[in-house]
Amino acid sequence: MLRPTPGAIVMAAYEPDPELFRRQIRSIAAQTVTDFICVISPDSDPAPIRALLSEAAPGDERFTVIDTGGERLGFYLNFERGLLSVPPQAEWVALADQDDWWYPEKLETLLPHLTTHGMVSGQARLVEYPSGAVLGQTDRRNGTLERLMLSNQFTGSLSVLRRELLELALPFPRLSTRAAAHDHWLAVCAAATSGTHITSDVVQDYVQHSANVFGDPTSMPSRPSLIQSWRNARKMSRGAEGDDGVLAVVRTTYNVYVGWRQAMTSTLAQRRDDDASLNVLERSFGSRRRLRALLPNLRVAVRDGYVPRGFAVQYLASWMCGTITPRRRRG
Known part of the structure; x- marks a missing residue:
């Protein structure tokens, strides 16, 4: 088993579906790599999210909801806010959506690749909610910096990255938050410096439903x-x-x-x-x-x-x- 190093998981949350949120928190808590903190950045009133967290992971001090005062920033800048809260002792960072489901070995599978690359992604099974129907599987592909700039192959919820990458990536470029994508920018920063890699490992369920901000871009x-x-x-x-x-x-x-x-x-x-x-x-x-x-x-x-x-x-x-x-x- 991978010898864990301290890391941080950053989750952006906005009025989550209670069932999916609790399930996602439990899947993160059950990771075989256990040395991490999970920073949850609420883009709405944090009180309901704290209540759901206490139900899903009671007493688990690895999880924290940062106090945003309920300030609404939108998906892109809310992830920036969460990343700005990553503690300096973290050696790696993973990104999480509020409604997916991580397989227990997700971090254990992806983290070793950070010894040779600055950002790593796996693949996901596409699962419809609430039917549970399996719609397919992602097919993310490796490519050059120019190709990655042209077409983002990195979904944030599938990715882990080196903590040092944040020194280049933060603050995020400012543009319409409907156009800007946090995972695309992080991947470009990694490709321009320490390199990126996409594995064939399926590491989670990527839940597809009507409230998805983007959904699967390959569609x-x-x-x-x-x-x-x-x-x-x-x-x-x-x-x-x-x-x-x-x-x-x-x-x-x-x-x-x-x-x-x-x-x-x-x-x-x-x-x-x-x-x-x-x-x-x-x-x-x-x-x-x-x-x-x-x-x-x-x-x-x-x-x-x-x-x-x-x-x-x-x-x-x-x-x-x-x-x-x-x-x-x-x-």
């Missing part, structure tokens, strides 16, 4: 219709901009794809300005990006099945939106 249709794409864009715009007019949709479409990657590239460049390898990212994703640098990588990613064709179409649409929004000039 994107390969050829979405124009009508469906427009409806999706308007829905995202209403969430991010509070408006679904044409200009709001243009801004949101830009942010979700090209703008978010520009924000990550710019933040990396500011924090690692001596890293010549970031020039490659700048040519495809930064404020001085060029389509001729991106297109070969996008074409090969589609050919290899790394991204669906529908993603490529939407990414190019986002690129075009960037030609008429001032966000690019501001970097």
Whole structure:
């Protein structure tokens, strides 16, 4: 068995389903690696979450609910808040959603890979709630930094990372919280420094239900219709901009794809300005990006099945939106 080192599990919580939350807490408490604390960051009134925790893990001092005063930040920044609370003695960090179910050996399986990589992910079984139907399994894939920047393969709830990575990653880049993804940013930071790795091990159930913030990203249709794409864009715009007019949709479409990657590239460049390898990212994703640098990588990613064709179409649409929004000039 792995000799444990002290670590931290960070869970973002928002009005959780009581049954799923209690089950998730119990699955974390039952890990074969036991030397950790679990920091729960509530994005709503913390009192109900504390009550559920006392029911699920009574007397287990490894679990703590931080006092957020009920301040609502949204999924992305709530994870940042939780990560900022990780104690300095933690040597590794795992991310947790409030409604999945971890297999007992999850941490024991993933943590040894941190000796050679900065961030590691396993796979998950997709399980529908409340029916319990098994919908399939994730198929996360290893790739280069450029490919990872293009298409995130890391779901936070499947991942563990070295504590030292937070020194680069925090604070998170600021952009629309509907566009930004904490796990994508952490994975890019790891890929740009100490490397990433995805194993074939199935380490948990990834619960799919109507309240999922994102759900399984591999479910994107390969050829979405124009009508469906427009409806999706308007829905995202209403969430991010509070408006679904044409200009709001243009801004949101830009942010979700090209703008978010520009924000990550710019933040990396500011924090690692001596890293010549970031020039490659700048040519495809930064404020001085060029389509001729991106297109070969996008074409090969589609050919290899790394991204669906529908993603490529939407990414190019986002690129075009960037030609008429001032966000690019501001970097």
